Amino acid sequence: MSTIMFVHAHPDDEVTLTAGSMIRAAEEGHRVVVVFATHGEHGEVPADLRPGESLADRRRAEATRAAELAGVAGVHWLGYCDSGMAGWEQNDHAEAFVQAPAAEAAARLAALIADERPDVLVGYDWHGNYGHPDHVRVHQVVRRAAELTDPRPRLFEATMNRDRVREQFRAALAAGTPEAEGFDPDRPMDDGNPLGTPEAEINLQVDVSQQVVRRREVMACHASQVTDIESWLALPLESYAAVFATEHYLEVGSSDSMRSGWFF
Template identity: 30%
Template sequence: MVPAGPVRPDGTLLAVHAHPDDESLATGALLATWAATAPVTLVTCTRGERGEVIDTPSHPTGLARLEGDGPALAAHRERELAAALEALGVRDHLFLDRCGYEIDRSERVQSGDLIPTADGGGQERYEDSGMVWVRPGIAGPAPDSGPTAFVRVPLDDAAARLAGVVRARRPAVVATYEAGGGYGHPDHVRAHQVTVRALELAADPAAAVVGTPWAVPERWEVVEPVAAVRAARRALGDDAAVRRLVAAHGLALADPDGALPPVAVPQQELERSGRVTVDVAPVLDQVLAALAAHATQVQHAGRTNGADRHVLARYALSNGVLAPLLATASLRRVPVAGTTPVGSAR
């Protein structure tokens, strides 16, 4: 087990995210910190085909035409993702629907032989399921997700592909969202479910998954302490420069005392489970560069004036609500249940 406290990169980190930009928003500091000294693999489940495109007078991208054009937006977001990963120092990336795997009980493929296939093994692409904002900072399911939406992919189909990646890359730790998907996006919730099931399959010698079984002892879930989130929201509202930015560009500030998304958990709960922390300041420039790379999805990302040492930067998504980037990123350690430790992940 990894000790609680500051992150100590050792072995391979596997991060699982739903769309391009999630890796930078949710785990940018973790990826940049780990990639500086140890291997990182990122698996992205979809290409964000149904994402909203920010193209406003205060954040002009000239790309509004891409919204609603799934293939064109997917291609563009792949390029944004590549630029973001370059900024973070992540060199190993796979789209989940293009992770080739074979079922062969008689001759197991050795670790490292998993190869992302060009055609996805003949499978349809996993596509963005879409979402709607149901209240500030909280997303819900779109009413019109299509037949190729990620949420409609059978759980074990997607999980078997990810399990093949786990067996091939043999990570020490797997990081993804908590069960609520961070802020409720249905693809985030599904990515959590797929990750949980994939770790079970990867460790199970009887599972029809390519490669030698590999047990990951724990997964890390992206969370934030409730008190820290409320204090950070309050600090943004107290920052004169931030208030000028909000007024000049028609943005909004989240209510410090309002409802919080699932990513926010009580401090006591986080400490009981074992909290892993990441110091964001040393990699802040990399994280901001990665956020800037996702220009269709993220706007007004930049440093704050330093008046509050717990808030280093701010950014907004398509909803125009300015969010704080905390000085300390947090992850909750969750033991992987129901696995037989057939290999050591450390």
């Protein structure tokens, strides 16, 4: 049995990027650990918050339930505040993740790595797929934490296959899918770069088609984020599977072309 640690910026990021791999690893008997850098304080605020309950409270509870359903053995929090989207005034908050000294944040993560001793560590690609400040920070912090760790785990970075997303986007446009209007993976995202990574630069494609049904159940745990989550859950299972049946990763230090395979 191996241990694999996934690091995410906010609760619910895991269900769009790596949940299939998390579920598959747990099903195969590996120990799965997830680390959230922030509590997602600046996400969508649901109408049913209880008196005294904050959005951070709700999202932590949702993440815990999602982890249980996915078979995750450990959930950790780095303890930083959500920085909000690029250009928001929350980017400048003293406790925002993007304001945390990189050495300090990396030391917090390195301490968790030392405790959990993962064989595989998973962060984000260099621009966090679409330039969200906290996603970019995850990339930087995971890279630095890995350098502080001995023995160093194999390091992968979750990304989106831009070529595959482009094909799906064009197919959705041709089918007249309303959600496809206004979206283009090749247009500049929050940081001025297109979405994800070209397939030619990706090292690993993971088949998680057998985990699609469970993934939908895990995604539904993050019900507070209505706009994003309900739009995915509204898709017919066939369409949902077309989007989420594979996940893509860069292996740091590898120059290999993309292979269909697994971490272990």
